[in-house]
Amino acid sequence: MAILTPTDLGGRVAWLGLVADREESLRSATVQAVALTFAGIEGESHSGLVRLSCNRVTGQYPKGTPIRNVRQVSIVSAEETAAVAEAMGLPALRPEWLGANLVVEGLPDLTLVPPSSRLVFAGGAALVVDMENAPCQFPAREIEREHPGKGAAFRGAAKHRRGVTAWVEREGRIAVGEAFRLHVPPQRPYPPLAP
Amino acid sequence: MAILTPTDLGGRVAWLGLVADREESLRSATVQAVALTFAGIEGESHSGLVRLSCNRVTGQYPKGTPIRNVRQVSIVSAEETAAVAEAMGLPALRPEWLGANLVVEGLPDLTLVPPSSRLVFAGGAALVVDMENAPCQFPAREIEREHPGKGAAFRGAAKHRRGVTAWVEREGRIAVGEAFRLHVPPQRPYPPLAP
Numbered sequence: 001m002a003i004l005t006p007t008d009l010g011g012r013v014a015w016l017g018l019v020a021d022r023e024e025s026l027r028s029a030t031v032q033a034v035a036l037t038f039a040g041i042e043g044e045s046h047s048g049l050v051r052l053s054c055n056r057v058t059g060q061y062p063k064g065t066p067i068r069n070v071r072q073v074s075i076v077s078a079e080e081t082a083a084v085a086e087a088m089g090l091p092a093l094r095p096e097w098l099g100a101n102l103v104v105e106g107l108p109d110l111t112l113v114p115p116s117s118r119l120v121f122a123g124g125a126a127l128v129v130d131m132e133n134a135p136c137q138f139p140a141r142e143i144e145r146e147h148p149g150k151g152a153a154f155r156g157a158a159k160h161r162r163g164v165t166a167w168v169e170r171e172g173r174i175a176v177g178e179a180f181r182l183h184v185p186p187q188r189p190y191p192p193l194a195p
Numbered sequence: 196m197a198i199l200t201p202t203d204l205g206g207r208v209a210w211l212g213l214v215a216d217r218e219e220s221l222r223s224a225t226v227q228a229v230a231l232t233f234a235g236i237e238g239e240s241h242s243g244l245v246r247l248s249c250n251r252v253t254g255q256y257p258k259g260t261p262i263r264n265v266r267q268v269s270i271v272s273a274e275e276t277a278a279v280a281e282a283m284g285l286p287a288l289r290p291e292w293l294g295a296n297l298v299v300e301g302l303p304d305l306t307l308v309p310p311s312s313r314l315v316f317a318g319g320a321a322l323v324v325d326m327e328n329a330p331c332q333f334p335a336r337e338i339e340r341e342h343p344g345k346g347a348a349f350r351g352a353a354k355h356r357r358g359v360t361a362w363v364e365r366e367g368r369i370a371v372g373e374a375f376r377l378h379v380p381p382q383r384p385y386p387p388l389a390p
Contacts, residue, residue: 003329006254009387038245038263049244050233059201060315060378061365068233068323068364108387115380116310116326120255128263131311131380134198169263170256183255185310185326187388192204192303193379 003185004118010181011106013121013174014078015095019045026099026138033175034101036125036168040072041101047072056134069167070130075119076100076163077110087157088150090143097142100163102174107182111160118169118183125172135162198380199313205376206301208316208369209273210290214240221294221333228370229296231320231363235267236296242267251329264362265325270314271295271358272305282352283345285338292337295358297369302377306355313364313378320367330357 017028022045040047051069053061061067076098085093095103104110104119115131135158144151189195212223217240235242246264248256256262271293280288290298299305299314310326330353339346384390 002251002254003327004252004255007388056197057199059197060199060313060321061319065365067321068362070323070364109385112383112385114310114385114388116324118255124256126255126262128265129311132198167263169265170260184385184388187385188307189384190304190307190309190379190382193202193309193382 004183005186006120007182007184009107010179011104012180013102013176013178014105015100015103016174016176017095017101018043019099019101021045022099026142027096028099028101029096033173035173036073036127037171038168040069040168044072044101046074046101071165072167073101073127073165074099074133074163075102075104075110075127075129075166077107077161078103078105079108080110080161080163084154084157084161088143088153090147090150093143094146097146098139098162104180111163113164113182114184114187116185119166119180120183121172121174121180122178123172123174124170125168125174126170127166128169129164129166131164132160133162133165135159199378200380201315202377202379204302205374206299207375208297208371208373209300210295210298211369211371212290212296213238214294214296216240217294221337222291223294223296224291228368230368231322232366233363235264235363239267239296241269241296266360267362268296268322268360269294269328269358270297270299270305270322270324270361272302272356273298273300274303275305275356275358279349279352279356283338283348285342285345288338289341292341293334299375306358308359308377309379309382311380314361314375315378316367316369316375317373318367318369319365320363320369321365322361323364324359324361326359327355328357328360330354
């Protein structure tokens with residue numbers, strides 16, 4: 001019996017990028033294809049099976065605890081990012097400034113995609129969506145450098161439009177232009193937390 | 196900014212078990228404590244960072260494809276399992292017959308817990324819930340051996356009460372009696388799939 005279900009929703013890879021050294025800069029550099037391994041994107045600074053926990057999960061773990069790395073890949077949506085740019089009064093927001101690895105287009109409401117969903121690519125590779133990514137201060141710095149006076153507006157404008165983080169379930173290569181499909185777990189409220 | 200949020204919900208470890216060799220038998224054997232590593236439960240037959248994909252995910256991957264192992268730990272609920280036994284007209288269903296590793300009590304509706312939720316244990320270890328587990332035919336065989344004529348009723352009776360599968364996010368030891376708390380991603384419908 002299958003629990004994970006293919007949907008009619010999907011999209012295509014609009015852009016790919018690598019962060020070479022995240023200690024030095026959040027900026028990602030454009031590439032045409034990436035190799036996904038179980039540790040993440042080959043040659044990417046956020047790769048690894050395990051990472052040291054950060055400020056985002058201090059409600060769960062003391063900072064610096066070794067935990068499984070569910071933040072291997074930062075995915076943003078072309079449509080959501082354009083909406084954030086518009087809200088900020090900017091002509092565009094480059095994915096490099098956001099430290100994104102993958103820009104998708106065609107999939108509605110990427111940031112709201114159900115946690116544990118799978119993005120299954122035409123070539124076979126697959127990513128598991130952990131959950132929504134939280135806007136932090138680093139993109140604001142990059143935006144400020146490009147558009148002085150605009151950086152501070154990012155966090156508010158990007159709320160619930162900052163994309164998701166994901167990790168590799170099936171290895172493979174993905175390239176710009178490649179199609180993918182969204183597969184989801186059962187969609188229902190958890191009764192004890194239902195409004 | 197934190198996205199994963201602690202809730203007031205939780206429970207405690209009611210039982211722990213290990214499957215020694217799943218090719219031989221689904222049955223798990225009772226233990227008082229287990230060591231969780233990033234590969235799963237130490238000495239457990241379902242452990243591993245990677246597994247070969249099974250019938251459950253043929254909608255995503257050809258059978259036998261190496262994929263990340265999100266089925267390291269089989270968790271069932273004492274309350275849900277008692278309800279399944281009652282529906283089957285049995286005095287009890289032993290977790291050993293289900294191949295369970297962890298029986299929790301006190302957490303309502305375990306099987307419906309939101310995918311990507313975390314169970315954070317008092318001692319520090321943590322599990323990530325992938326999603327609902329699907330009733331398969333193996334527990335039916337074990338039940339049939341114990342209660343002839345009753346096995347076939349399991350699949351229907353256990354639907355949405357079969358528990359969840361999970362994988363280790365933070366390593367550590369967990370023991371019978373230990374408390375845990377449920378942490379959840381944002382609870383909201385995904386608009387394109389909302390009813």
